[in-house]
Amino acid sequence: xxxxLLQAVPVFIYLGVILQRTxxxxxxxxxMAGLFGGRAxxxxxxxxxxxxxxxxxxxxxxxxxxxxxxxxxxxxxxAGYDRRFACGIVCCAGTLxxxxxxxxxxxxxxxxxxxxxxxxxxxxxxxxxxxxxxIFLGALLPVAILLVSYLLYALVTxxxxxxxxxxxxxxxxxxxxxxxxxxxxxLPLGLIALMLASILSGKLYTxxxxxxxxxxxxxxxxxxxELSWQRLGETAREVMRLSAxxxxxxxxxxxxxxxxRIMGGDAVIGRLLAQVPGGLQGATLLVLALSLxxxxxxxxxxxxxxxxxxxxxxxxxxxxxxxxLAIMFAITIQSGFMMPPSGFxxxxxxxxxxxxxxxxxxxxxxxPLLAIQVLVLALLWAFPTLATWLPRAVYGP
Numbered sequence: 001x002x003x004x005l006l007q008a009v010p011v012f013i014y015l016g017v018i019l020q021r022t023x024x025x026x027x028x029x030x031x032m033a034g035l036f037g038g039r040a041x042x043x044x045x046x047x048x049x050x051x052x053x054x055x056x057x058x059x060x061x062x063x064x065x066x067x068x069x070x071x072x073x074x075x076x077x078x079a080g081y082d083r084r085f086a087c088g089i090v091c092c093a094g095t096l097x098x099x100x101x102x103x104x105x106x107x108x109x110x111x112x113x114x115x116x117x118x119x120x121x122x123x124x125x126x127x128x129x130x131x132x133x134x135i136f137l138g139a140l141l142p143v144a145i146l147l148v149s150y151l152l153y154a155l156v157t158x159x160x161x162x163x164x165x166x167x168x169x170x171x172x173x174x175x176x177x178x179x180x181x182x183x184x185x186x187l188p189l190g191l192i193a194l195m196l197a198s199i200l201s202g203k204l205y206t207x208x209x210x211x212x213x214x215x216x217x218x219x220x221x222x223x224x225x226e227l228s229w230q231r232l233g234e235t236a237r238e239v240m241r242l243s244a245x246x247x248x249x250x251x252x253x254x255x256x257x258x259x260x261r262i263m264g265g266d267a268v269i270g271r272l273l274a275q276v277p278g279g280l281q282g283a284t285l286l287v288l289a290l291s292l293x294x295x296x297x298x299x300x301x302x303x304x305x306x307x308x309x310x311x312x313x314x315x316x317x318x319x320x321x322x323x324x325l326a327i328m329f330a331i332t333i334q335s336g337f338m339m340p341p342s343g344f345x346x347x348x349x350x351x352x353x354x355x356x357x358x359x360x361x362x363x364x365x366x367x368p369l370l371a372i373q374v375l376v377l378a379l380l381w382a383f384p385t386l387a388t389w390l391p392r393a394v395y396g397p
Contacts, residue, residue, distance in 0.1 A: 003111050004205075004207065005107055005110070005111055005132060005206055005207065006107075006111070006247075007207045008102070008104075008107055008206045008207045008210045009104055009107065009108070009243065009246055009247075010239055010240075010243040011207070011210040011211055011213075011214050012102075012103075012104050012107075012210055013104070013239050013242050013243055013246070014214050014235070014236075014239045015210070015213060015214055015217060016054065017235050017238050017239055017242070018214075018217055018218070018221060018227070018235060019053075019054060019188075019217075020067055021231060021234070021235055021238075022221050022224075022226045022227065023226060024184075024188060024217075024221070025050065025053075025054070025067065025071060026071060027180075027183075027184040028050060028053060028184055028185060028188055028189075029046055029047075029050055029071050029072060029075070030184070031176065031180060031181060031184040031185045032045075032046035032049055032050070032185065033046055033075065033168060033173060034173050034175070034176040035176065035181070035185075038167050038168065038170070038173060039158075039167055040158035040159065040162045040165050040166060040167050041154045041155055041157065041158025041159075041165040042167065042168060043072065043075055043076045043079055043081065043165070043168060044076065044081070044085070044086070044089045044154040044158070044165055045151060045154055045155070046072070047068060047072040047076070047089050047090060047093050048089065048092070048093050048096075048147070048150050048151060048154065049189075050068055050071065050072065050093060051064070051068055051092070051093025051094060051095075051096040051097075052093075052096060052100060052147070052192075053188060053189060053192060054067060054068070054096075054097065064093075064094040064095075064096075064097050065090065065091065065094030065095075065344070065345045065348040065349050065352075066348055066351070066352055067094075068090050068093050068094050069090050069094070069348070069349050069352040069353065070352055072086075072089075072090060072093075073086055073087070073090050073349075073352070073353060073354075074354075076089070076165075077354065077357075079166060079167075079168045079169070080163075080166045081164070081165050081166070082163070082164040082165070083356075083357050083358075083361045083365070084361045084362075084364045084365035085157060085164050085165055085365060086365070087349060087353065087357065087361060087362045087365035087366070088362075088364075088365030088366050088367075088368065088369050089154065089365075090349055091337075091338050091345040091346060091349055091362070091365065091366045091369065092150055092338065092345075092366070092369045094345050094348070094349070095334045095337045095338060095345050096147075096334075098300055098330055098331075098333060098334040098337070099139060099142075099143050099146070099327075099330045099331055099334050100139070100143055101135075101136035101139050101140070101143075101196060101199075101200075102136060102195065102196060102199055102206055102209075102210075104246070105300050105301070105304070105330065106132070106135060106136060106139060106330065107132060107206065108250070108301060108304060108305070109135065109304050109308065109326055109329070109330060110130070110131065110132035110134075110135040110136075110326070111132070112304060112305065112308040112309060112312070113130050113135065113308060113312060113322050113325070113326050114129075114130055114131060114132075115309065116308060116309060116312035116313045116316060116322075117129060117130050117312075117313075117316055117322050119313070120313045120316045120317050128316055128322060130322035130323060130326075132206065133199070133200065133202070133391075133394075133395075134322075134323050134391040134394075134395060135322075135323055135326050135327070135391075136196075136199065136200060137200060137390045137391045137394060138323035138324070138326065138327050138387040138388060138390060138391050139327055139330065139387070140200075140390060141386050141387070141389070141390060142327055142331065142376065142380055142386055142387055145376055145379070145386070146331070146372070146373075146376050149372045149375070149376065150369070150372065153368065153369070153372060187220075191213055191216060191217065192213075194213075195209045195210065195212075195213045218232075246301060249301050249302060249305065250301070250305055253301075253302065253305030253306050254305065254309075256306065257305075257306065257309045257310060260310065265310070266309075266310055266313070269310050269311060269314065270313070270314040270317075273286065273287070273311065273314045273315070273318075274314060274318070279318060280315065280318040280319050280320055283314065283315055283318060284315055284320060284325070284328070287307065287311045287312075287315065287329075288328060288329065288332045290307070290311075291303055291307050291329060291332055291333055291336070292332055292333070292335065292336045292339070293336075294306075294307070294333075294336070295333055295335075295336025295337055295339060295343060295344070296336070296339065296341075296342045296343060297342075299344060300333055300337075303333055304329070304333070307329075308329070312325060321384060321387075321388055323387055323388050323391050324380075324384045324387045324388055327380065327387040328377065328380060328381070328387075331373065331376065331377055331380065332377065334373070335370060335373035335374070335377070338366045338369060338370055338373070339366075339370065340362075340363040340366065341363070343366075345366070346362055346363070346366065349362055350362060
């Protein structure tokens with residue numbers, strides 16, 4: 001628990017709660033609907049962009065899916081979108097918080113990877129080192145490929161089959177002004193981009209950047225009259241509850257791992273992974289497959305707090321690159337949350353979707369997006385430099 005980076009977790013949670021308790025998210029969606037709604041697939045693109053905005057401020061996939069589902073799914077269905085397509089877009093947008101830096105999941109993952117690498121010797125001798133900036137940088141290119149793939153899927157589907165994602169009727173599109181675009185779209189997206197740029201450039205530590213963002217959004221919502229003292233108190237209590245959940249999970253999982261190691265369990269896992277056919281590749285595939293299966297039962301935090309400490313030391317000892325392993329792990333569990341029958345994104349969307357939306361339609365909607373996830377994972381598997389090139393260019397080999 002002695003990690004300064006963990007101070008950023010409650011601050012990012014605060015940012016997410018503020019976005020959910022004010023009209024900022026709604027206004028952002030309405031503004032994007034005005035900009036893109038006149039085009040086929042415009043609302044789907046707007047939903048993905050909303051997921052990008054919410055991604056760095058949440059560590060709970062279910063909460064993001066609920067928020068995006070309540071905000072965007074009714075709008076897409078009212079515009080005549082195919083139910084399967086709309087559900088798939090909401091599920092993929094809701095899982096982006098797992099992989100877009102500086103998300104809470106990547107912060108926690110980087111801390112666990114650093115601990116895993118601390119006591120492991122490289123195959124040729126020497127030490128293995130990794131920090132959160134390397135993992136943030138390593139995530140940028142794979143995440144960009146994934147986002148572009150999502151957007152291309154929405155655009156191509158709308159172009160090939162306009163009935164699946166029709167343009168929003170002119171009467172339903174909000175009237176836009178330059179001021180509204182600047183305030184509702186440019187300002188919040190610019191704040192997230194500025195936070196990420198300041199962290200990756202080394203100008204600010206993650207905790208400092210998150211705190212400045214939280215102060216800025218608090219002042220902004222106070223000036224708009226949306227954040228009364230009563231609502232601010234409710235927000236603070238909600239942040240305390242969610243932060244308590246995150247840190248209780250962390251302490252519980254860390255205690256479990258400690259006891260497991262005291263009893264020699266990590267040595268057993270290490271021997272088993274070392275005996276898997278295929279060496280590093282075979283052991284990595286096994287760990288990713290187990291993590292994928294756990295996505296049907298657990299949320300991201302529980303999975304990474306249990307799997308990373310127990311399995312990553314062995315993979316690192318076999319010669320695995322820590323940045324590549326971290327990004328493969330993150331995208332794998334993001335894929336698992338969209339996996340039928342009980343992926344978290346599917347289950348939480350089912351809880352807020354209208355009754356006319358059938359469960360099999362949600363499954364059908366996420367199928368092409370799962371195929372995109374598999375293709376990106378295969379690309380990253382075949383070309384590990386997609387994750388390692390940028391960190392090495394900045395920090396050296």
